[in-house]
Amino acid sequence: xxxxxxxxxxxxxxxxxxTLTCGLSSGSVSSTHYPSWYQHTAGQAPRTLxxxxxxxxxxxxxxxxxxxxGNKAALTITGAQxxxxxxxxxxxxxxxxxxxxxxxTKLTVL
Amino acid sequence: xxxxxxxGGVVQPGGSLRLSCAASGFNFNSFGVDWxxxxxxxxxxxxxxxxxxxxxxxxADSAKGRLTISRDNSKNTVYLQMNxxxxxxxxxxxxxxxxDHAFIxxxxxxLVTVSS
Numbered sequence: 001x002x003x004x005x006x007x008x009x010x011x012x013x014x015x016x017x018x019t020l021t022c023g024l025s026s027g028s029v030s031s032t033h034y035p036s037w038y039q040h041t042a043g044q045a046p047r048t049l050x051x052x053x054x055x056x057x058x059x060x061x062x063x064x065x066x067x068x069x070g071n072k073a074a075l076t077i078t079g080a081q082x083x084x085x086x087x088x089x090x091x092x093x094x095x096x097x098x099x100x101x102x103x104x105t106k107l108t109v110l
Numbered sequence: 111x112x113x114x115x116x117x118g119g120v121v122q123p124g125g126s127l128r129l130s131c132a133a134s135g136f137n138f139n140s141f142g143v144d145w146x147x148x149x150x151x152x153x154x155x156x157x158x159x160x161x162x163x164x165x166x167x168x169x170a171d172s173a174k175g176r177l178t179i180s181r182d183n184s185k186n187t188v189y190l191q192m193n194x195x196x197x198x199x200x201x202x203x204x205x206x207x208x209x210d211h212a213f214i215x216x217x218x219x220x221l222v223t224v225s226s
Binding site: 091097099 | 144146148153154155156159166167168170171204210211212213214216217218219
C-alpha cells in the first residue's frame, strides 16, 4: 500500500521561507496526483490552501505557493507569519476515486 | 458557505451511527462530497466520496463494507452510515464538498466516540 510522506515537523523564523514536501513511499508525485494542501488547527475546520498542484484557493495569500519539486509536491510559505503556525496536510489522488492524505507536518514559527 | 455536520455521539463497539451534513450557501448539486476523519492524535484520513449524479461512490479500504456514503440533493445533505463500529473509529468526522480534484468547502466536524 502506497504511503504519502510528509516531514513530521518543521520550524521557520518569522519572515522566513519554508518548503514543505509531499512524497510517495514508492514512485514520484506528478500533476496527475492532483496534489492539494490544507492547513488545520485543532478544533477548527481544515482550510484549503492549494489544489491541483499550484492553484491557490480563494482568499489564500500569495505567499503560499505550490509546485512539484523533483519527485515530490511542495508547499512554499514565503514571509512566514506567526499565525502560519499550524498543521499542514497534503493529499494525493491515487486513481480509481481514491485519495490518500499524508501524515501531516507540524509547522512552528519561532 | 456552510457545511454543518450532525449525528455524532457515543456508541458502543459493534453499534451503528448515521452522520448528516447539511450544506448551504453554494450550489451543492454541482459538488462531489467526501467524508474525512481525524482520530485523536492522528492525521486526516480520507474515507469516502459520492459523485454529483449519484451514480458512483468510492471508499478507502478502512471504510469498505462498514461505511456507506449517500446524498439527497433535494435536501442539500450528505450522509455517512457507519455500521459495526470499532474503538478505532473514534474520531472527528468532517464532510467536504469538492470539485476539480480539490476539497473546497469543509464542515466543522462532528465527534464520534466508540466506547463501551
